[in-house]
Protein backbone atom coordinates (compact mmCIF):
# COMPACT_ATOMS: atom_id res chain seq x y z
CA UNK A 212 0.00 0.00 0.00
CA UNK A 213 1.40 3.41 -0.82
CA UNK A 214 0.44 6.97 -0.03
CA UNK A 215 -2.58 7.92 -2.09
CA UNK A 216 -3.63 4.33 -2.61
CA UNK A 217 -7.37 3.66 -2.70
CA UNK A 218 -9.78 0.81 -2.06
CA UNK A 219 -12.06 0.07 -4.98
CA UNK A 220 -15.07 -1.87 -3.74
CA UNK A 221 -18.08 -3.41 -5.47
CA UNK A 222 -21.17 -4.84 -3.80
CA UNK A 223 -20.84 -8.54 -3.13
CA UNK A 224 -23.47 -11.25 -3.21
CA UNK A 225 -22.64 -14.02 -0.81
CA UNK A 226 -20.42 -13.82 2.24
CA UNK A 227 -19.23 -17.08 3.74
CA UNK A 228 -15.83 -16.39 5.22
CA UNK A 229 -13.52 -18.02 7.72
CA UNK A 230 -10.59 -15.86 8.73
CA UNK A 231 -8.08 -14.76 11.32
CA UNK A 232 -7.18 -11.18 12.05
CA UNK A 233 -3.73 -9.98 13.16
CA UNK A 234 -2.80 -9.41 16.80
CA UNK A 235 -4.52 -6.94 19.10
CA UNK A 236 -3.07 -3.44 18.84
CA UNK A 237 -3.68 -2.36 22.44
CA UNK A 238 -2.20 -5.57 23.80
CA UNK A 239 0.81 -5.49 21.44
CA UNK A 240 1.77 -1.98 22.59
CA UNK A 241 1.65 -3.12 26.21
CA UNK A 242 3.53 -6.35 25.51
CA UNK A 243 6.40 -4.40 23.94
CA UNK A 244 6.55 -1.98 26.89
CA UNK A 245 6.16 -4.36 29.81
CA UNK A 246 8.40 -7.07 28.32
CA UNK A 247 10.97 -4.32 27.75
CA UNK A 248 10.78 -3.33 31.42
CA UNK A 249 10.89 -6.94 32.65
CA UNK A 250 13.72 -8.91 34.21
CA UNK A 251 14.76 -11.62 31.74
CA UNK A 252 13.63 -12.59 28.30
CA UNK A 253 10.02 -12.64 27.13
CA UNK A 254 8.74 -14.47 24.14
CA UNK A 255 5.79 -12.72 22.50
CA UNK A 256 3.67 -14.42 19.85
CA UNK A 257 0.80 -12.92 17.88
CA UNK A 258 2.45 -9.47 18.00
CA UNK A 259 0.80 -6.96 15.65
CA UNK A 260 3.31 -5.78 13.02
CA UNK A 261 1.46 -2.52 12.35
CA UNK A 262 3.17 0.86 12.15
CA UNK A 263 1.78 1.92 15.54
CA UNK A 264 3.14 -1.10 17.39
CA UNK A 265 6.42 -1.12 15.48
CA UNK A 266 6.93 2.48 16.60
CA UNK A 267 6.39 1.44 20.21
CA UNK A 268 8.82 -1.46 19.79
CA UNK A 269 11.29 1.01 18.24
CA UNK A 270 10.83 3.32 21.24
CA UNK A 271 11.73 0.51 23.65
CA UNK A 272 14.74 -0.38 21.50
CA UNK A 273 15.79 3.28 21.60
CA UNK A 274 15.78 2.90 25.42
CA UNK A 275 18.18 -0.04 25.29
CA UNK A 276 15.79 -3.01 24.94
CA UNK A 277 17.02 -5.78 22.61
CA UNK A 278 14.67 -7.77 20.36
CA UNK A 279 15.12 -10.88 18.25
CA UNK A 280 12.59 -11.53 15.51
CA UNK A 281 11.44 -15.16 15.26
CA UNK A 282 8.61 -14.86 12.73
CA UNK A 283 7.44 -12.12 10.42
CA UNK A 284 4.41 -11.17 8.40
CA UNK A 285 5.98 -10.64 5.01
CA UNK A 286 6.22 -6.99 4.05
CA UNK A 287 5.14 -5.77 7.47
CA UNK A 288 7.23 -6.90 10.45
CA UNK A 289 7.57 -9.29 13.39
CA UNK A 290 4.68 -11.37 14.69
CA UNK A 291 6.80 -13.47 17.01
CA UNK A 292 9.78 -12.13 18.89
CA UNK A 293 12.00 -12.39 21.93
CA UNK A 294 12.37 -9.27 24.02
CA UNK A 295 15.28 -8.98 26.42
CA UNK A 296 14.01 -6.81 29.25
CA UNK A 297 16.06 -4.20 31.12
CA UNK A 298 14.81 -5.02 34.64
CA UNK A 299 13.37 -1.47 34.88
CA UNK A 300 16.75 0.12 34.02
CA UNK A 301 16.15 1.81 30.68
CA UNK A 302 18.84 3.86 29.01
CA UNK A 303 18.56 7.33 27.51
CA UNK A 304 17.41 7.42 23.88
CA UNK A 305 19.89 9.20 21.64
CA UNK A 306 17.24 10.93 19.51
CA UNK A 307 13.59 12.01 19.72
CA UNK A 308 11.19 9.05 19.58
CA UNK A 309 8.71 8.82 16.71
CA UNK A 310 5.26 7.63 17.87
CA UNK A 311 3.81 7.98 14.35
CA UNK A 312 0.00 8.05 14.43
CA UNK A 313 -0.47 6.39 17.81
CA UNK A 314 -2.12 8.04 20.79
CA UNK A 315 -1.69 4.84 22.80
CA UNK A 316 2.03 4.72 21.99
CA UNK A 317 2.67 8.34 22.93
CA UNK A 318 0.52 8.48 26.07
CA UNK A 319 1.72 5.20 27.56
CA UNK A 320 5.35 5.92 26.71
CA UNK A 321 5.02 9.34 28.35
CA UNK A 322 3.91 7.57 31.54
CA UNK A 323 6.76 5.11 31.30
CA UNK A 324 9.39 7.80 30.61
CA UNK A 325 8.13 10.48 33.01
CA UNK A 326 9.99 9.14 36.04
CA UNK A 327 13.36 8.40 34.45
CA UNK A 328 16.70 9.92 35.38
CA UNK A 329 17.18 10.86 31.72
CA UNK A 330 15.25 13.16 29.43
CA UNK A 331 13.43 12.16 26.26
CA UNK A 332 11.27 13.60 23.55
CA UNK A 333 8.20 12.09 21.87
CA UNK A 334 6.80 13.28 18.56
CA UNK A 335 4.19 12.08 16.08
CA UNK A 336 2.54 12.78 12.74
CA UNK A 337 0.19 15.69 12.00
CA UNK A 338 -2.86 13.87 13.42
CA UNK A 339 -1.13 12.89 16.67
CA UNK A 340 0.33 16.42 17.00
CA UNK A 341 -3.24 17.75 17.17
CA UNK A 342 -4.51 15.37 19.86
CA UNK A 343 -4.84 16.41 23.51
CA UNK A 344 -1.88 15.49 25.71
CA UNK A 345 -2.98 17.61 28.69
CA UNK A 346 -4.98 14.57 29.84
CA UNK A 347 -1.67 12.84 30.65
CA UNK A 348 0.70 15.74 31.30
CA UNK A 349 -1.82 16.87 33.98
CA UNK A 350 -1.69 13.77 36.22
CA UNK A 351 1.96 13.06 35.43
CA UNK A 352 2.73 16.66 36.44
CA UNK A 353 0.90 16.07 39.74
CA UNK A 354 3.27 13.15 40.28
CA UNK A 355 6.23 15.48 39.81
CA UNK A 356 6.97 14.92 36.14
CA UNK A 357 8.19 17.86 34.11
CA UNK A 358 6.83 17.62 30.59
CA UNK A 359 6.73 20.46 28.06
CA UNK A 360 4.13 20.24 25.32
CA UNK A 361 5.96 21.87 22.43
CA UNK A 362 3.29 21.62 19.74
CA UNK A 363 1.86 24.50 17.73
CA UNK A 364 -1.50 23.58 19.23
CA UNK A 365 -1.67 24.17 22.97
CA UNK A 366 -1.12 21.09 25.11
CA UNK A 367 -0.06 18.99 22.13
CA UNK A 368 2.99 17.00 21.05
CA UNK A 369 5.95 17.01 20.63
CA UNK A 370 6.45 16.27 24.33
CA UNK A 371 9.78 17.05 25.98
CA UNK A 372 10.15 14.97 29.13
CA UNK A 373 12.75 16.17 31.65
CA UNK A 374 14.46 13.85 34.14
CA UNK A 375 12.28 13.67 37.28
CA UNK A 376 11.58 11.60 40.32
CA UNK A 377 7.90 10.93 40.91
CA UNK A 378 5.59 10.63 43.91
CA UNK A 379 2.51 8.43 43.93
CA UNK A 380 -0.95 10.01 43.61
CA UNK A 381 -4.59 9.01 43.66
CA UNK A 382 -5.95 10.34 40.40
CA UNK A 383 -9.61 10.61 39.42
CA UNK A 384 -9.77 10.50 35.64
CA UNK A 385 -12.10 13.15 34.18
CA UNK A 386 -12.61 11.02 31.03
CA UNK A 387 -13.06 7.26 30.71
CA UNK A 388 -9.71 6.62 29.02
CA UNK A 389 -7.63 3.47 29.22
CA UNK A 390 -4.70 5.43 27.84
CA UNK A 391 -4.77 7.92 30.71
CA UNK A 392 -5.26 5.15 33.30
CA UNK A 393 -2.34 3.23 31.80
CA UNK A 394 -0.03 6.26 31.66
CA UNK A 395 -0.64 6.88 35.38
CA UNK A 396 -0.13 3.20 36.33
CA UNK A 397 3.08 2.93 34.26
CA UNK A 398 4.43 6.07 35.92
CA UNK A 399 3.38 4.57 39.28
CA UNK A 400 5.73 1.66 38.70
CA UNK A 401 8.63 4.12 38.89
CA UNK A 402 7.87 5.68 42.27
CA UNK A 403 7.83 4.62 45.92
CA UNK A 404 4.37 3.87 47.33
CA UNK A 405 0.95 3.20 45.90
CA UNK A 406 -0.46 5.01 42.87
CA UNK A 407 -4.19 4.79 42.20
CA UNK A 408 -6.17 5.62 39.06
CA UNK A 409 -9.92 5.97 39.52
CA UNK A 410 -11.87 5.72 36.27
CA UNK A 411 -15.38 7.14 35.85
CA UNK A 412 -16.44 4.04 33.89
CA UNK A 413 -14.88 0.71 33.04
CA UNK A 414 -12.32 0.96 30.24
CA UNK A 415 -10.22 -1.71 28.56
CA UNK A 416 -8.11 -3.44 31.22
CA UNK A 417 -5.19 -4.72 29.13
CA UNK A 418 -2.58 -2.88 31.19
CA UNK A 419 -3.82 -4.46 34.41
CA UNK A 420 -3.88 -7.93 32.82
CA UNK A 421 -0.46 -7.50 31.26
CA UNK A 422 1.03 -6.38 34.59
CA UNK A 423 -0.51 -9.38 36.34
CA UNK A 424 0.72 -11.78 33.65
CA UNK A 425 4.25 -10.42 34.20
CA UNK A 426 3.96 -10.87 37.97
CA UNK A 427 3.23 -7.24 38.92
CA UNK A 428 0.50 -7.04 41.57
CA UNK A 429 -2.44 -4.74 40.89
CA UNK A 430 -5.34 -4.21 43.28
CA UNK A 431 -8.81 -3.20 42.21
CA UNK A 432 -11.63 -1.79 44.31
CA UNK A 433 -14.55 -0.96 42.08
CA UNK A 434 -13.16 1.40 39.49
CA UNK A 435 -10.04 2.28 41.52
CA UNK A 436 -6.91 0.50 40.29
CA UNK A 437 -3.75 0.62 42.39
CA UNK A 438 -0.15 -0.33 41.79
CA UNK A 439 2.70 -0.46 44.30
CA UNK A 440 5.79 1.10 42.79
CA UNK A 441 9.24 -0.45 42.29
CA UNK A 442 7.93 -3.90 41.38
CA UNK A 443 9.93 -5.52 38.60
CA UNK A 444 7.97 -7.43 35.93
CA UNK A 445 9.25 -10.95 35.26
CA UNK A 446 9.88 -11.95 31.64
CA UNK A 447 7.57 -14.67 30.33
CA UNK A 448 5.85 -16.14 27.29
CA UNK A 449 2.81 -14.18 26.20
CA UNK A 450 0.37 -14.70 23.34
CA UNK A 451 -1.45 -11.73 21.83
CA UNK A 452 -4.87 -12.81 20.50
CA UNK A 453 -6.44 -11.40 17.32
CA UNK A 454 -7.76 -7.84 17.51
CA UNK A 455 -11.54 -7.69 17.97
CA UNK A 456 -11.48 -4.09 16.68
CA UNK A 457 -10.06 -5.43 13.39
CA UNK A 458 -12.49 -8.36 13.39
CA UNK A 459 -15.32 -5.81 13.80
CA UNK A 460 -15.05 -4.83 10.12
CA UNK A 461 -15.81 -8.37 9.00
CA UNK A 462 -18.37 -8.85 11.78
CA UNK A 463 -20.36 -5.93 10.32
CA UNK A 464 -19.84 -7.12 6.72
CA UNK A 465 -21.50 -10.42 7.70
CA UNK A 466 -24.06 -9.10 10.21
CA UNK A 467 -25.82 -6.79 7.73
CA UNK A 468 -26.26 -9.51 5.09
CA UNK A 469 -29.12 -12.03 5.52
CA UNK A 470 -27.74 -15.52 4.88
CA UNK A 471 -24.11 -14.50 5.44
CA UNK A 472 -21.80 -16.46 7.70
CA UNK A 473 -18.47 -15.49 9.22
CA UNK A 474 -16.08 -17.31 11.51
CA UNK A 475 -13.23 -15.35 13.10
CA UNK A 476 -10.63 -17.60 14.71
CA UNK A 477 -8.58 -16.94 17.84
CA UNK A 478 -9.83 -13.41 18.41
CA UNK A 479 -9.56 -11.57 21.73
CA UNK A 480 -12.71 -11.85 23.89
CA UNK A 481 -11.71 -9.62 26.78
CA UNK A 482 -15.11 -8.47 28.16
CA UNK A 483 -13.95 -4.83 28.18
CA UNK A 484 -13.77 -5.06 24.38
CA UNK A 485 -16.69 -7.23 23.24
CA UNK A 486 -19.62 -4.78 23.36
CA UNK A 487 -19.54 -4.70 19.54
CA UNK A 488 -20.73 -8.32 19.58
CA UNK A 489 -23.51 -7.54 22.09
CA UNK A 490 -24.75 -4.60 20.01
CA UNK A 491 -24.71 -6.48 16.71
CA UNK A 492 -26.65 -9.27 18.44
CA UNK A 493 -29.17 -6.78 19.82
CA UNK A 494 -29.61 -5.44 16.26
CA UNK A 495 -30.64 -8.92 15.12
CA UNK A 496 -27.52 -10.84 14.02
CA UNK A 497 -26.77 -14.25 15.47
CA UNK A 498 -23.50 -14.28 17.42
CA UNK A 499 -21.98 -17.54 18.64
CA UNK A 500 -19.00 -17.18 20.97
CA UNK A 501 -16.69 -20.15 21.45
CA UNK A 502 -14.24 -19.08 24.12
CA UNK A 503 -11.03 -21.04 24.66
CA UNK A 504 -9.96 -21.12 28.29
CA UNK A 505 -6.81 -19.04 28.76
CA UNK A 506 -4.73 -19.64 31.86
CA UNK A 507 -3.19 -16.18 32.08
CA UNK A 508 -3.54 -12.90 30.36
CA UNK A 509 -6.22 -12.40 27.80
CA UNK A 510 -9.33 -14.43 26.93
CA UNK A 511 -9.77 -15.42 23.31
CA UNK A 512 -11.79 -17.78 21.16
CA UNK A 513 -13.67 -18.18 17.89
CA UNK A 514 -16.71 -16.11 17.00
CA UNK A 515 -19.34 -17.06 14.45
CA UNK A 516 -21.77 -14.51 13.00
CA UNK A 517 -24.91 -15.10 10.94
CA UNK A 518 -26.29 -12.07 9.15
CA UNK A 519 -29.85 -10.71 9.15
CA UNK A 520 -31.79 -7.60 8.25
CA UNK A 521 -30.66 -5.60 11.28
CA UNK A 522 -32.75 -3.17 13.32
CA UNK A 523 -31.55 0.14 14.73
CA UNK A 524 -30.61 0.43 18.39
CA UNK A 525 -29.59 2.90 21.05
CA UNK A 526 -26.08 2.58 22.47
CA UNK A 527 -25.96 2.65 26.26
CA UNK A 528 -23.68 5.11 28.00
CA UNK A 529 -21.61 2.35 29.64
CA UNK A 530 -21.13 0.57 26.30
CA UNK A 531 -19.36 3.53 24.72
CA UNK A 532 -15.80 3.08 26.14
CA UNK A 533 -16.05 -0.64 25.36
CA UNK A 534 -16.71 -0.09 21.65
CA UNK A 535 -15.33 3.40 21.04
CA UNK A 536 -13.06 2.25 18.16
CA UNK A 537 -15.87 0.28 16.51
CA UNK A 538 -18.30 3.20 16.21
CA UNK A 539 -17.38 4.16 12.61
CA UNK A 540 -18.14 0.65 11.35
CA UNK A 541 -21.15 0.34 13.64
CA UNK A 542 -22.47 3.55 12.07
CA UNK A 543 -22.15 1.82 8.69
CA UNK A 544 -24.16 -1.11 10.05
CA UNK A 545 -26.77 1.34 11.35
CA UNK A 546 -27.08 3.00 7.94
CA UNK A 547 -27.82 -0.42 6.42
CA UNK A 548 -30.41 -1.34 9.09
CA UNK A 549 -34.11 -0.71 9.53
CA UNK A 550 -35.05 2.11 11.88
CA UNK A 551 -32.99 4.57 13.89
CA UNK A 552 -29.70 4.13 15.72
CA UNK A 553 -28.71 6.66 18.36
CA UNK A 554 -25.14 7.13 19.60
CA UNK A 555 -24.66 9.72 22.38
CA UNK A 556 -22.09 10.25 25.17
CA UNK A 557 -19.34 9.66 22.61
CA UNK A 558 -17.64 13.06 22.53
CA UNK A 559 -14.29 11.24 22.79
CA UNK A 560 -14.71 10.34 19.11
CA UNK A 561 -13.84 13.95 18.29
CA UNK A 562 -10.24 13.52 19.55
CA UNK A 563 -9.32 10.24 17.88
CA UNK A 564 -7.07 9.93 14.78
CA UNK A 565 -9.68 12.20 13.16
CA UNK A 566 -12.85 13.77 14.52
CA UNK A 567 -14.70 10.53 13.91
CA UNK A 568 -18.16 12.03 14.37
CA UNK A 569 -17.42 14.45 11.52
CA UNK A 570 -15.56 12.02 9.23
CA UNK A 571 -18.02 9.15 9.67
CA UNK A 572 -21.01 11.38 8.96
CA UNK A 573 -19.32 13.14 6.04
CA UNK A 574 -18.82 9.79 4.31
CA UNK A 575 -22.23 8.40 5.26
CA UNK A 576 -23.89 11.50 3.78
CA UNK A 577 -21.82 11.09 0.60
CA UNK A 578 -23.25 7.58 0.35
CA UNK A 579 -26.82 8.85 0.73
CA UNK A 580 -27.49 8.10 4.40
CA UNK A 581 -29.95 10.09 6.48
CA UNK A 582 -28.02 11.28 9.55
CA UNK A 583 -28.02 13.94 12.27
CA UNK A 584 -24.86 15.15 14.00
CA UNK A 585 -24.72 15.87 17.73
CA UNK A 586 -21.88 17.35 19.70
CA UNK A 587 -21.46 13.98 21.42
CA UNK A 588 -22.63 11.56 18.77
CA UNK A 589 -25.01 10.92 15.93
CA UNK A 590 -28.40 9.62 14.90
CA UNK A 591 -28.65 7.42 11.83
CA UNK A 592 -31.93 6.60 10.15
CA UNK A 593 -31.24 3.34 8.36
CA UNK A 594 -32.01 2.44 4.77
CA UNK A 595 -29.63 1.79 1.92
CA UNK A 596 -26.26 3.17 0.81
CA UNK A 597 -25.11 4.07 -2.68
CA UNK A 598 -21.53 3.83 -3.88
CA UNK A 599 -19.52 7.05 -3.80
CA UNK A 600 -16.00 8.40 -3.65
CA UNK A 601 -15.15 8.92 0.00
CA UNK A 602 -11.96 9.71 1.91
CA UNK A 603 -10.21 8.19 4.90
CA UNK A 604 -8.99 11.61 6.07
CA UNK A 605 -5.85 9.66 7.06
CA UNK A 606 -7.78 7.62 9.64
CA UNK A 607 -7.37 3.83 9.41
CA UNK A 608 -10.74 2.98 10.94
CA UNK A 609 -12.60 5.36 8.61
CA UNK A 610 -10.82 3.79 5.60
CA UNK A 611 -11.81 0.25 6.62
CA UNK A 612 -15.34 1.12 7.77
CA UNK A 613 -16.12 2.60 4.35
CA UNK A 614 -14.55 -0.29 2.46
CA UNK A 615 -17.09 -2.44 4.35
CA UNK A 616 -19.87 0.04 3.46
CA UNK A 617 -18.91 -0.41 -0.18
CA UNK A 618 -19.53 -4.16 0.01
CA UNK A 619 -23.23 -3.42 0.67
CA UNK A 620 -23.74 -0.21 -1.33
CA UNK A 621 -25.30 0.07 -4.76
CA UNK A 622 -22.66 0.69 -7.42
CA UNK A 623 -18.97 1.26 -6.92
CA UNK A 624 -17.26 2.82 -3.89
CA UNK A 625 -13.78 4.29 -3.87
CA UNK A 626 -12.10 5.00 -0.55
CA UNK A 627 -9.20 7.39 -1.08
CA UNK A 628 -6.03 7.63 0.98
CA UNK A 629 -5.87 4.17 2.49
CA UNK A 630 -2.15 3.88 3.34
CA UNK A 631 -3.17 4.69 6.94
CA UNK A 632 -4.57 1.14 7.30
CA UNK A 633 -1.00 -0.01 7.95
CA UNK A 634 -1.17 1.65 11.38
CA UNK A 635 -3.48 -1.08 12.67
CA UNK A 636 -4.35 -3.80 10.18
CA UNK A 637 -1.59 -5.26 7.99
CA UNK A 638 -3.22 -7.62 5.50
CA UNK A 639 -6.63 -5.89 5.43
CA UNK A 640 -6.39 -4.90 1.78
CA UNK A 641 -5.45 -8.46 0.75
CA UNK A 642 -8.42 -9.85 2.67
CA UNK A 643 -10.68 -7.19 1.16
CA UNK A 644 -9.46 -8.10 -2.35
CA UNK A 645 -10.25 -11.75 -1.63
CA UNK A 646 -13.75 -10.89 -0.40
CA UNK A 647 -14.46 -8.63 -3.38
CA UNK A 648 -13.20 -11.35 -5.72
CA UNK A 649 -15.60 -13.70 -3.86
CA UNK A 650 -12.87 -16.18 -3.16
CA UNK A 651 -14.04 -17.97 -0.09
CA UNK A 652 -12.62 -20.43 2.41
CA UNK A 653 -9.99 -20.33 5.09
CA UNK A 654 -7.07 -20.71 2.71
CA UNK A 655 -7.93 -17.59 0.77
CA UNK A 656 -7.75 -15.58 3.94
CA UNK A 657 -4.66 -16.98 5.58
CA UNK A 658 -2.48 -14.00 6.37
CA UNK A 659 0.92 -14.09 4.71
CA UNK A 660 3.00 -15.08 7.70
CA UNK A 661 6.48 -16.11 6.64
CA UNK A 662 8.94 -17.48 9.19
CA UNK A 663 12.27 -15.72 9.29
CA UNK A 664 15.40 -17.55 10.30
CA UNK A 665 17.56 -15.26 12.37
Ligand code: S3P
Pocket residue numbers: 236237238315387388389390391393414415535536559
Ligand atom coordinates in the same frame (compact mmCIF):
# COMPACT_ATOMS: atom_id res chain seq x y z
C1 S3P B 1 -6.65 2.41 23.69
C2 S3P B 1 -7.64 3.08 24.33
C3 S3P B 1 -8.70 3.84 23.66
C4 S3P B 1 -8.82 3.48 22.19
C5 S3P B 1 -7.49 3.38 21.52
C6 S3P B 1 -6.62 2.34 22.21
C7 S3P B 1 -5.62 1.71 24.46
O1 S3P B 1 -8.40 5.22 23.77
O2 S3P B 1 -9.63 4.40 21.51
O3 S3P B 1 -7.62 3.03 20.16
O4 S3P B 1 -4.92 0.86 23.90
O5 S3P B 1 -5.51 2.00 25.65
P1 S3P B 1 -8.79 6.03 25.12
O6 S3P B 1 -8.32 5.23 26.25
O7 S3P B 1 -8.11 7.35 25.06
O8 S3P B 1 -10.28 6.15 25.09
